[in-house]
Amino acid sequence: MSDIQKLTGFIGAELSGVDLTPPVSPALSEMLNAALGEHGVLVIRGQHLDLDRQRAVTQAFGPVMRLPYVAGLADDADVIAVLKEADEGNSGVFGGAWHSDFSFLENPPAGSVLNAVEIPPYGGDTVWACQVAAYASLPAHLKDFLAGHDAIHVGKPYGVKYAPPEKERANSAIRMTRGDPEADRETVHPSVVTDPATGRRALFLNPIYTTRFDGLTEEESEPFLEQIYKHCTRPDFSYRHRWQAGDLLVWDNRMTLHYATNDYAGFRRLLYRTTFSGARPV
Numbered sequence: 001m002s003d004i005q006k007l008t009g010f011i012g013a014e015l016s017g018v019d020l021t022p023p024v025s026p027a028l029s030e031m032l033n034a035a036l037g038e039h040g041v042l043v044i045r046g047q048h049l050d051l052d053r054q055r056a057v058t059q060a061f062g063p064v065m066r067l068p069y070v071a072g073l074a075d076d077a078d079v080i081a082v083l084k085e086a087d088e089g090n091s092g093v094f095g096g097a098w099h100s101d102f103s104f105l106e107n108p109p110a111g112s113v114l115n116a117v118e119i120p121p122y123g124g125d126t127v128w129a130c131q132v133a134a135y136a137s138l139p140a141h142l143k144d145f146l147a148g149h150d151a152i153h154v155g156k157p158y159g160v161k162y163a164p165p166e167k168e169r170a171n172s173a174i175r176m177t178r179g180d181p182e183a184d185r186e187t188v189h190p191s192v193v194t195d196p197a198t199g200r201r202a203l204f205l206n207p208i209y210t211t212r213f214d215g216l217t218e219e220e221s222e223p224f225l226e227q228i229y230k231h232c233t234r235p236d237f238s239y240r241h242r243w244q245a246g247d248l249l250v251w252d253n254r255m256t257l258h259y260a261t262n263d264y265a266g267f268r269r270l271l272y273r274t275t276f277s278g279a280r281p282v
């Protein structure tokens with residue numbers, strides 16, 4: 001018998017009594033998608049899925065999406081090994097600043113799945129922030145401003161001023177393509193998006209990939225972005241996950257931001273990530 005427990009007031013739910021090893025039935029798929037729409041992040045512990053099962057679970061949420069500009073596994077390019085080796089010291093981590101995955105694509109991922117394989121004895125938590133709650137409580141003058149301004153996203157990657165310096169942005173075990181002109185071009189998205197399934201509205205701006213607002217320069221956009229980022233990453237809207245090997249987490253990439261903490265130098269950390277697509281944000 002499955003059970004769903006909320007993890008915070010705004011974001012995250014833990015599902016228990018769920019075994020994702022057998023094929024995902026239509027009823028389970030419906031329950032998983034409804035729970036993701038409601039909670040933004042799903043935590044399912046004790047799964048220890050192999051990559052075929054991870055793919056099958058990912059497909060329950062949407063078609064598996066192969067990401068550009070980051071190398072997948074040699075024998076399965078749809079899967080990214082989010083890996084930091086023990087000897088990488090305090091170099092950066094993949095995803096070590098608030099972001100939604102690949103928001104600079106014309107149609108960014110609808111969601112992602114992380115499957116924990118090897119976890120440090122402490123540290124390496126991931127934090128998610130609910131952008132539905134962030135939008136709902138945004139001061140009225142910022143809501144009015146966003147209603148009239150779409151945002152520009154660029155995938156340089158990590159090319160913008162709120163992201164950490166280049167050498168701290170990714171660990172060396174992950175191969176990112178740099179300087180690809182296709183990734184560097186500007187993509188316009190609404191600053192506030194609506195979830196087609198639930199009708200909920202969320203901020204869709206992030207410090208790694210959003211450079212400015214359409215019609216404004218970076219300098220003109222900065223004071224607005226600064227206020228919004230301070231608001232939308234507040235701990236009140238967040239869930240911080242302490243990983244255990246075997247955990248499977250799924251998140252809605254349109255309704256949440258996430259952040260990988262970099263505090264486990266000397267230990268290896270490995271998770272497999274898959275991504276699923278959906279309709280373009282509106």
Ligand code: SIN
Nearest residue numbers: 082094095125126260
């Ligand atoms: C990511 O997908 O951004 C990485 C998250 C993590 O390693 O915790």
